[in-house]
Amino acid sequence: MSEAHLLQDIFTRRFHYVRLSITDKCNFRCQYCLPNGYECKSPQKSLSLSEINHLLAALVELGIQKIRLTGGEPLLRKDLVAIIKTIKQYPQINSIALTTNAYKLHHILDECIDAGLTHLNISVDSLDEDNFADITGSNKLKTILNTIDYALDSPLQQVKINTVLLKNTFAELGQFLSLIKKQPLDIRFIELMETGDNQPFFQENYLAAHILQDELLAQNWQAVIAPENSGPAKMFAHPEYNGKIGIIAPYSKDFCTNCNRLRFTHLGALRLCLFGDDSFSLRHLMQDATQKEDLKNAIINLLVNKPKQHLLSKNIHGDVINFSQIGG
Ligand code: SAM
Ligand code: SF4
Numbered sequence: 001m002s003e004a005h006l007l008q009d010i011f012t013r014r015f016h017y018v019r020l021s022i023t024d025k026c027n028f029r030c031q032y033c034l035p036n037g038y039e040c041k042s043p044q045k046s047l048s049l050s051e052i053n054h055l056l057a058a059l060v061e062l063g064i065q066k067i068r069l070t071g072g073e074p075l076l077r078k079d080l081v082a083i084i085k086t087i088k089q090y091p092q093i094n095s096i097a098l099t100t101n102a103y104k105l106h107h108i109l110d111e112c113i114d115a116g117l118t119h120l121n122i123s124v125d126s127l128d129e130d131n132f133a134d135i136t137g138s139n140k141l142k143t144i145l146n147t148i149d150y151a152l153d154s155p156l157q158q159v160k161i162n163t164v165l166l167k168n169t170f171a172e173l174g175q176f177l178s179l180i181k182k183q184p185l186d187i188r189f190i191e192l193m194e195t196g197d198n199q200p201f202f203q204e205n206y207l208a209a210h211i212l213q214d215e216l217l218a219q220n221w222q223a224v225i226a227p228e229n230s231g232p233a234k235m236f237a238h239p240e241y242n243g244k245i246g247i248i249a250p251y252s253k254d255f256c257t258n259c260n261r262l263r264f265t266h267l268g269a270l271r272l273c274l275f276g277d278d279s280f281s282l283r284h285l286m287q288d289a290t291q292k293e294d295l296k297n298a299i300i301n302l303l304v305n306k307p308k309q310h311l312l313s314k315n316i317h318g319d320v321i322n323f324s325q326i327g328g
Contacts, residue, residue, distance in 0.1 A: 004146040006062045007299070009306045013259055016065045017231075020055075021266040022046060022083060023072040028101050029137030030125070032164060032198045032205070033322050037137070038072070041325075045196040046266040049079055053086050055264065056093075058295040068119075070327045072266065075100055075150070079109045088116030095119055097326075098198035099162065101142045106147045113154055120151055121188075123162045127175040128206025131168060152183060160246075165189040166211060173215065180243025188233050188246035193275075196321040211247035216245060231260055250275075262299075265326050269300060272306040279320050280305075315318040 007015040023046045027039045038050050049056070056067070063109055067087050067109030088097050097119035098112065105112075107123075124144060126132040130140040151159045163176065169189070176187055191209045193227055194202040213234070222238040224244065232255055249255060256273075263271040268283030285295040320326060 004098055006065070006296075007139065007262070007303060009303050011306075011308055013067050014063075015260060015262050015303075016063055017068070017261045018059055018064050019068045019070050019112075019261055019263045020052070021070050021072065021264065022052070022074050022077050022080070024266050024327075025076050026071065026073040026101075027076065027103060027111050027138075028073065030164075031194055032166075032202050033328075034324050035197070035201065038324070042267075044267055045266065047264075047268050047283070047286070049082055049086060051268060051283065052083060052263075054286040054289060054291065054295070055268070055282075056087060056090055057289065058292050060090045061090040061283075061292070061298055065093060066094055066097065068099060068121075069133070070099040072327070073101055073103075073112040073322045074098060075108075080303075081115045082110060084115040084117050087272075095157075097121065099123070100137070101138070102144045102147050103138060106143065106150065107150060109147065109154065110211055111159060113156060118156060119158045119159065120156055120278060121162050122151075123164075124148075125169055127172055127179065130164050131172070135166075135168075139245070141307055148185070152154055152205070153187060159185060161187045163187055163189050165191050165207055165209060165247075167207050168205070170212060170215075173212070177219075177241070180245075181241050183243055185243040186235075186246055187243065187319050188248055190248045193250055193323075195323065196319070198322065205247055209247050213247055220321045221245060222322075232258060235271055263327055268303055272302065272328055274328075275320060276307060278305065 026034055026038045074146050087093055096116050098117055099121040102122040124265045125135045128213045133139050138305045189212055192206045216236050221238045224235040224237045226235050233248050236245045265271055265279055268286055269279035282298055285291045
């Protein structure tokens with residue numbers, strides 16, 4: 001196998017993309033994720049900057065080219081800018097992305113961009129202030145929308161909105177579409193996923209992605225062929241809109257066929273499937289630079305455990321309590 005494809009699993013899926021959770025803490029209380037707010041469940045500290053650096057050194061030699069920082073809420077890390085600068089030191093990484101609720105991003109967005117941030121996903125589940133506050137526990141919708149406008153005028157390569165598809169968000173489809181009529185802003189609707197913590201909410205609010213897809217097709221949106229290795233979103237475009245719509249439908253058949261990502265939790269465990277039962281702790285191999293080869297070999301050897309597909313359609317969501325805990 002060539003050096004660039006060292007990370008290939010037994011189903012010939014290749015991995016160039018890592019989602020790295022840098023904290024499990026969050027200041028929002030999204031009803032599907034942390035309805036009671038963040039509660040500290042473990043005395044262990046999140047990966048330090050130095051541990052992250054050792055992990056990155058191994059990942060780039062395994063062919064990883066894209067890192068997405070996630071959480072919990074990554075903005076709660078005081079050294080977020082330093083983490084981005086550390087990633088930027090590796091020329092093999094051509095995409096440094098951040099998924100955030102953006103509640104105070106306006107204070108440090110310029111610094112993040114100067115440090116090397118290239119892609120930004122901001123989560124917005126409602127465009128109505130009351131609904132937004134109801135879902136997230138935060139009254140910062142206006143500030144967040146202003147930050148999106150600012151980000152669109154910045155040198156970032158891409159700005160996207162992530163919206164969890166709920167019955168209520170579907171009811172707001174018209175508002176979401178108006179937002180992207182003039183702006184070159186993509187919205188990715190993510191099907192609500194069941195976790196250990198959100199079962200009653202899931203039962204009440206889940207809306208199957210095909211209902212949104214049917215509505216878009218009825219409104220003359222057309223499916224766009226996604227570039228190879230572009231991940232699981234099905235994309236839709238419309239000649240009268242500058243922004244595109246993506247639909248991420250984890251309950252659909254074949255969702256896992258094109259899986260192109262690996263995950264590391266904020267405690268340094270490799271998570272091969274979001275909905276698996278296993279996290280493999282590799283933190284002990286991130287303590288100094290001399291461990292790089294051992295860390296690389298451990299990651300390669302663990303890949304054999306990556307399942308062909310998750311079992312969400314059978315209501316089996318693995319040991320995920322909520323996404324904040326493992327990095328969604
Ligand atoms: N706090 C950041 C944020 O909200 O963008 C980053 C972490 S959050 C876990 C990452 C993404 O996962 C967010 O877009 C969030 O809406 C989504 N998410 C969390 N729980 C989910 C669930 N049960 N089903 C679908 N998406 C979920
Ligand atoms: Fe926090 Fe993101 Fe979870 Fe909302 S989805 S509670 S912002 S981690």
